Amino acid sequence: MTFRKYLVLAGVTVFAAAGDSMLSHGMKQVGSVSLYHLQGVILAVLNPWIAVGILLLLAFFASYMNALSWADLTYVLPATSIGYVLLALVARFALHEQISLLRWLGIALISGGVGLVAGGEALTSHGHHKSPPVAKDAKDEAAESEVASAASSGAPR
Amino acid sequence: MKHLYTWSGILIVVFFSVVGDILIARAMKKVGDVHELWDRCGLWAVVGRVLSRPSFFFGVMAMAVAFFSLLFALSWGDVSLVAPAAASLTFIGNAFAAKIFLHEKVDRRRWIAALLVAAGVALLAG
Numbered sequence A: 001m002t003f004r005k006y007l008v009l010a011g012v013t014v015f016a017a018a019g020d021s022m023l024s025h026g027m028k029q030v031g032s033v034s035l036y037h038l039q040g041v042i043l044a045v046l047n048p049w050i051a052v053g054i055l056l057l058l059a060f061f062a063s064y065m066n067a068l069s070w071a072d073l074t075y076v077l078p079a080t081s082i083g084y085v086l087l088a089l090v091a092r093f094a095l096h097e098q099i100s101l102l103r104w105l106g107i108a109l110i111s112g113g114v115g116l117v118a119g120g121e122a123l124t125s126h127g128h129h130k131s132p133p134v135a136k137d138a139k140d141e142a143a144e145s146e147v148a149s150a151a152s153s154g155a156p157r
Numbered sequence B: 001m002k003h004l005y006t007w008s009g010i011l012i013v014v015f016f017s018v019v020g021d022i023l024i025a026r027a028m029k030k031v032g033d034v035h036e037l038w039d040r041c042g043l044w045a046v047v048g049r050v051l052s053r054p055s056f057f058f059g060v061m062a063m064a065v066a067f068f069s070l071l072f073a074l075s076w077g078d079v080s081l082v083a084p085a086a087a088s089l090t091f092i093g094n095a096f097a098a099k100i101f102l103h104e105k106v107d108r109r110r111w112i113a114a115l116l117v118a119a120g121v122a123l124l125a126g
Helices: A003-030 A039-046 A048-070 A073-080 A082-093 A101-118 A125-154 B002-031 B034-041 B043-051 B054-076 B079-101 B108-125
Strands: none
Touching (some): A003 A048, A003 A082, A048 B034, A073 A082, A073 A101, A073 B002, A073 B079, A073 B108, A082 A101, B002 B034, B002 B079, B034 B043, B079 B108
């Protein structure tokens, strides 16, 4: 894991949390959108909170795909779920919302899960796919070099 | 009857979310580490490689279906049940699917992490 990769994981977390909050703030301003009045959707997209929220969610998706290119899905999903905890802490300390005991328990469970997975390996699937062919290649090379050395040692005779 | 609708809605959302995540993860594994590719060939090479993977498009389509079925499920059931149940079951479904379809080594540590996060999300959003 390099610093750049930690930055990508932080991006997944922060962009998702910020994008969702902006969308929900914007949708509260716009009001409910009905399937029968789809022009409401266009009105919603013109709301600056929603427009910025959509941009942030695009940034989330780009960093999510970036992370999946070098880490397992079962690593990225738990590791970035720390975003739920961040949102709850923002709600508590910036927006002064009350957090029930059950929610604190939820925060503790998620943090535990994040800690568990973050301590382990990021990528296992590549090794799983590639190690047999690599081993085979190495063996083939060894066999080839044996043949070559046999041939070269045999050549003078 | 309402329960049946709500839970089938939740399961449909979970199914398409998992399919979307697995397909996107598969596409990105095929593309390979984008940092290396970016450093070697530039950003447009990365974009071109991603767009040339069919599983990327199917993944995005599955995620769109999941999003719209979530909207329908929310109109059938309570937000306080549908949203956390779908999010939390998606974590567990993804762990199973990643083991089967992506051949990830989901060891005991990762199972426990997935279960803890799933339980935590259910508590937090419930």
